[in-house]
Amino acid sequence: MDFYRWMLSFHLIAAFSVAAALVLYSVLVFSGRRKKTLDETRLLFRVAPVATPLIGGGTALVLILGVILAINGGPQDFKLWNAWVIIGIVLWALLGAIGQRTGAYYTAVQELAESGGEGAEQEVLARLRAPTGALLNLATVGIFVLLLLDMIFKPWH
Numbered sequence: 001m002d003f004y005r006w007m008l009s010f011h012l013i014a015a016f017s018v019a020a021a022l023v024l025y026s027v028l029v030f031s032g033r034r035k036k037t038l039d040e041t042r043l044l045f046r047v048a049p050v051a052t053p054l055i056g057g058g059t060a061l062v063l064i065l066g067v068i069l070a071i072n073g074g075p076q077d078f079k080l081w082n083a084w085v086i087i088g089i090v091l092w093a094l095l096g097a098i099g100q101r102t103g104a105y106y107t108a109v110q111e112l113a114e115s116g117g118e119g120a121e122q123e124v125l126a127r128l129r130a131p132t133g134a135l136l137n138l139a140t141v142g143i144f145v146l147l148l149l150d151m152i153f154k155p156w157h
């Protein structure tokens with residue numbers, strides 16, 4: 001297998017790890033909306049860190065390997081300034097920005113749950129049920145799907 005094929009394989013593994021993290025987050029967001037007590041929510045916050053290295057490492061590697069692929073060009077002679085590659089980089093930046101906002105939203109909920117102060121239970125459950133987090137998560141997944149479509153169909157190439 002040549003250098004380009006190796007880089008493409010690693011790029012795909014990194015993309016899969018981002019997908020795995022997004023699936024896990026989506027399950028947590030979905031089940032979080034159905035929790036009825038603070039105790040029930042603890043499992044969500046214990047499972048969530050599993051996705052952190054997947055999304056952190058995956059998003060960094062997918063960009064680095066994507067840039068290496070585009071510079072190398074491979075058999076189809078891709079260029080870094082091809083429209084689909086630039087669209088990919090813009091969508092990647094958007095994915096990071098919205099993903100980080102989603103993470104910040106749920107980290108704040110987790111901190112509130114751990115503080116255990118008066119009224120924390122009601123507030124935590126209300127925030128898990130509010131549409132804000134679910135919509136942010138949906139937007140992140142939507143951008144990921146757009147990225148995938150951009151990679152597969154390579155518009156204007």
Ligand code: HEM
Nearest residue numbers: 015018062063066067069070085088089092147148151152
């Ligand atoms: C989460 C983000 C990303 C995902 C899910 C993703 C996914 C994919 C997939 C599935 C392919 C294989 C497409 C095919 O061969 O038909 C691919 C290839 C490629 N990606 Fe990405 N990618 C992502 C980010 C990026 C970024 C940010 C760049 C640009 C810097 C990039 C550059 C490339 C290049 C140059 C190829 C090689 C195309 C080929 O040889 O067919 N990717 N990517």
